[in-house]
Amino acid sequence: QVKNREVEALMRKALPKRSVQILHDLGNTGDILDLAVYAVGGFVRDLLLGQENADVDVTVDGDGILFAETFAASHGCRVKSHEKFGTAVIVFPDGFKIDVASTRLEYYVSPGALPTVERSSLKMDLYRRDFTVNTLAISLNAPSFGKLIDYFGAYRDLQAKVIRVLHNLSFVEDPTRVFRAIRFEQRLGFKIAKHTEDLIKTAVKMDFLVKLGGRRLLSELVQILKEKEPINGICRMASLGLLRFIHPGLELTPELQGTLEEVRYVVSWFDLLYLERPYERWAVYFLALCERLTQEQFLDTCTRLAVSEHYRERLAEMRRQGDELVGPMERKLARGEQVENSEIYFTLRGLPVEILLYQMAKSGSSEVKRCISLYFTKLHGTRPLLKGEDLKQLGVKPGPLFREVLDVVLSARLNGKVSSKEDETALVRNLLS
Numbered sequence: 486q487v488k489n490r491e492v493e494a495l496m497r498k499a500l501p502k503r504s505v506q507i508l509h510d511l512g513n514t515g516d517i518l519d520l521a522v523y524a525v526g527g528f529v530r531d532l533l534l535g536q537e538n539a540d541v542d543v544t545v546d547g548d549g550i551l552f553a554e555t556f557a558a559s560h561g562c563r564v565k566s567h568e569k570f571g572t573a574v575i576v577f578p579d580g581f582k583i584d585v586a587s588t589r590l591e592y593y594v595s596p597g598a599l600p601t602v603e604r605s606s607l608k609m610d611l612y613r614r615d616f617t618v619n620t621l622a623i624s625l626n627a628p629s630f631g632k633l634i635d636y637f638g639a640y641r642d643l644q645a646k647v648i649r650v651l652h653n654l655s656f657v658e659d660p661t662r663v664f665r666a667i668r669f670e671q672r673l674g675f676k677i678a679k680h681t682e683d684l685i686k687t688a689v690k691m692d693f694l695v696k697l698g699g700r701r702l703l704s705e706l707v708q709i710l711k712e713k714e715p716i717n718g719i720c721r722m723a724s725l726g727l728l729r730f731i732h733p734g735l736e737l738t739p740e741l742q743g744t745l746e747e748v749r750y751v752v753s754w755f756d757l758l759y760l761e762r763p764y765e766r767w768a769v770y771f772l773a774l775c776e777r778l779t780q781e782q783f784l785d786t787c788t789r790l791a792v793s794e795h796y797r798e799r800l801a802e803m804r805r806q807g808d809e810l811v812g813p814m815e816r817k818l819a820r821g822e823q824v825e826n827s828e829i830y831f832t833l834r835g836l837p838v839e840i841l842l843y844q845m846a847k848s849g850s851s852e853v854k855r856c857i858s859l860y861f862t863k864l865h866g867t868r869p870l871l872k873g874e875d876l877k878q879l880g881v882k883p884g885p886l887f888r889e890v891l892d893v894v895l896s897a898r899l900n901g902k903v904s905s906k907e908d909e910t911a912l913v914r915n916l917l918s
């Protein structure tokens with residue numbers, strides 16, 4: 486039995502002071518309204534593992550919306566409430582959020598559908614969760630602050646590092662849990678319990694995952710691909726036979742494994758180089774995963790995953806452009822021909838980071854990798870020293886010619902043919918004459 490003060494000590498160790506204070510304040514609001522308040526779910530799981538989880542989920546034994554509004558009024562926060570679900574989000578002035586739910590029983594009208602909600606007890610609320618490790622609650626009311634509530638052996642499973650469902654119909658009820666099991670297993674370094682794994686295999690054999698809506702499938706896949714080490718998750722999906730539910734043509738071949746390892750290498754190189762540059766890392770893994778698919782199969786996959794038409798076309802276009810643009814460069818390099826910096830620049834300019842990283846990972850040629858890396862590190866940010874104003878003074882008339890002249894100057898700069906503003910001016914004069 487974990488003591489209240491041990492939980493409090495964990496909070497002080499793993500959470501910022503402010504978060505601990507907010508937990509106390511939530512409990513105090515519960516005391517005023519005479520409602521029991523609990524922190525629940527992933528937040529508690531991670532806390533007991535000594536980690537902070539910024540998503541604070543709170544469950545109130547009663548009206549969650551009233552609770553959220555009362556708390557918000559005395560703490561200068563806003564509330565966004567969802568009457569239908571009895572849930573609310575408390576938003577602090579700095580954007581920090583707390584999700585508030587009322588104890589409730591969600592049941593599923595059909596597998597893969599969104600749940601219908603009714604009110605129930607805390608125990609029933611926790612029983613409807615995916616895995617035992619997510620069923621812990623901590624009481625926040627002042628008299629019992631820090632009391633750990635463990636109805637389903639969650640603490641034991643946390644210590645044994647296992648992911649276990651609460652009942653045999655769990656995956657039938659909601660097949661997304663199959664993917665969630667893999668995600669938690671890989672992220673936490675846990676193991677899916679034997680019986681739970683058998684239930685996954687049964688669900689796969691009986692094709693329960695076919696009923697899973699595209700959006701939910703996409704969301705789970707993206708979350709796996711967003712994990713720190715997505716390859717383990719992909720391997721696990723493959724070994725459990727899940728890839729065919731995304732597309733029957735998907736298969737984890739040794740070549741694909743090789744490309745995925747290259748993606749891992751390339752994205753960590755890129756992240757080290759450009760700490761702050763935003764890009765969709767998961768999309769690079771996704772493109773690699775779909776490597777063997779034809780363009781038509783790729784479009785089918787996007788349709789299965791309910792990717793919006795606009796984004797689907799964009800992804801397909803990126804895939805095509807990548808091959809069309811990088812392919813010729815690769816062949817030229819393979820023939821031992823020289824590729825100038827300006828050619829690299831004008832070939833790769835306009836391609837999104839995701840496709841460039843994917844091309845870098847997938848290319849077997851170290852020369853292509855070198856060209857793309859050179860593009861990122863040196864060529865990408867290169868600009869002529871001459872500005873539009875300078876060109877006007879040199880007598881270039883604004884219009885299409887302007888762009889052309891600037892591109893010639895840029896090419897010369899990229900290829901090291903000019904280095905100063907005087908060089909560039911001389912080049913433009915030469916061009917004009």
Ligand code: ATP
Binds near residue numbers: 613662
């Ligand atoms: P993460 O750190 O990835 O956000 P989390 O545990 O907070 O992990 P969420 O997806 O935010 O996960 O879900 C919050 C809680 O809701 C989980 O702890 C889990 O108990 C419950 N939950 C989420 N999805 C399901 C599901 N499909 N079936 C049952 N319970 C679920």
